[in-house]
Amino acid sequence: MPIELYELVGADASRPFSPHCWKARLALRHKGLDFATVPVAFTQVPEIEGGATKIVPLLRDGDRLVADSFAIAEHLEATRPDAPTLFAGEGGRRLSRFVESWTFRTVHPAIVGLAILDIHAMLAPQDQAYFRQNREARYGKSLEAVAQEGRDGLPALRASLEPVRALLAGQAFLGGEAPLFADHILFGAFQWMRVVSPVALLAGDDPVHAWFERCLDLYGGEGRSLPAAAG
């Protein structure tokens, strides 16, 4: 039975954009697994697999269903222990949660601020209505107000990456000389931005940019298989 990955898309089903789905996709490739992707729009999520999940990515692996990118990585690590490791041990699994927490609270809000109208624009009409209602309730303000506040956030975002920048001065990946799921976690955020927005998040001479390019090259160029958003 093939592995299937349900991934979030907008009006164009060929452009999955969710950071979480990209994390799962790279984790699958990291383990050397083949899989089929199933594009899902926001408003279709409740219908997939008989209402199995409210969130994507959702992984079908034989008779197992696993939702949430971190849970998917844990599932793959547990069920494919002989394939390249995603965590390199229990400490790596634990501290990947810190990388996740930091990425969620530092990088993701800045991307939301910079790209929320781009994300809205790429959705199909019924998903645009859902997205506006859901996100305006979440943030307590209009999408336009979120974008207004986030428009000037690029310098602060770049500054907030200093801990990553410093680390990458001495090594190729967060995981060391080879990537771990921790790399996929941060990659997901930058790939999200790359797919939805023409704004360059990183300066060309930034070591974080060089790291992102290395990540795009991983697993036969999995991340690069999708062209960047047109300007």
Added chain:
Amino acid sequence: MPIELYELVGADASRPFSPHCWKARLALRHKGLDFATVPVAFTQVPEIEGGATKIVPLLRDGDRLVADSFAIAEHLEATRPDAPTLFAGEGGRRLSRFVESWTFRTVHPAIVGLAILDIHAMLAPQDQAYFRQNREARYGKSLEAVAQEGRDGLPALRASLEPVRALLAGQAFLGGEAPLFADHILFGAFQWMRVVSPVALLAGDDPVHAWFERCLDLYGGEGRSLPAAAG
């Protein structure tokens, strides 16, 4: 041959304050090791162990000398593999570097800004001269200017801890249910502040405060063995 840890002190040799030395101390206790501490003032560092190091902590472990807290943790992990683990595997060791990089670039500068005059005040006269010259060259401004700029940094520091706060909502330590060296890394910063300054870095109802209290309790209350700075 007993283990010796050279630790930075000010005018009062009983109050080691360096965050890096506290990391090493907790790593030693984590491994269940007994050791003697050797207090060293800033200007004495070049003289210890025949000029073996420019930095403390310096660990003497039999005929081995190891400088730098992270290197000390790695040394202890390699030489005491059967004692409680500091990294829980190679991934944990790698991602502890991210925790370190984040702590250095987020928490440490804020503490420097808030406490640099407290640190200066607790040094012996000859160390005060060294510290002023060294740090004013490093920061490109007077200690007083650093303090002026840092004085209002408490809200931003507390906000920057959000990734830790969120993680600790679901677990006792960064390492999970038990501490890892990653906990010691962040603990070192807060213990530094606790030893040098009467300013409360964390609100009493902050989950990060509760975590710090748990860390102070570890290993028979090692961190609590030194009273907090008097107000």
